[in-house]
Amino acid sequence: MIAPQKQLNAIRVLHDVVIRARFSAYEEKSWTLVSSLLDYADHLMNLMTDAEDKTESFAECIEVMAENPDLMLGGLIERFES
Numbered sequence: 001m002i003a004p005q006k007q008l009n010a011i012r013v014l015h016d017v018v019i020r021a022r023f024s025a026y027e028e029k030s031w032t033l034v035s036s037l038l039d040y041a042d043h044l045m046n047l048m049t050d051a052e053d054k055t056e057s058f059a060e061c062i063e064v065m066a067e068n069p070d071l072m073l074g075g076l077i078e079r080f081e082s
Contacts, residue, residue, distance in 0.1 A: 016079065017044065
C-alpha cells in the first residue's frame with residue numbers, strides 16, 4: 001500500500017509509466033525498452049496493492065527509473081512528491 005496522502009500521486013506516476021510504454025511502442029522503440037517500462041509498471045502496481053506500507057519502496061523505485069535516461073521519465077519524483 002501507499003500512504004493515503006500519496007495514493008493519487010502514485011496512480012499518476014503509474015499512469016505516466018504506462019503512457020511512456022505506449023508511446024515508446026508507437027515510436028517503434030526497442031522492445032527491451034517497452035518491456036522494461038511494463039515491468040516497472042507491474043512492480044509499481046504490486047507495491048501499491050501490498051498489504052504493508054510500501055511508500056518508501058515506491059519512491060525508491062521511481063527514483064531509479066527517473067535516473068535512467070533511456071526511460072525518459074525524469075519528472076516522476078516531482079509528480080509523486082507534489
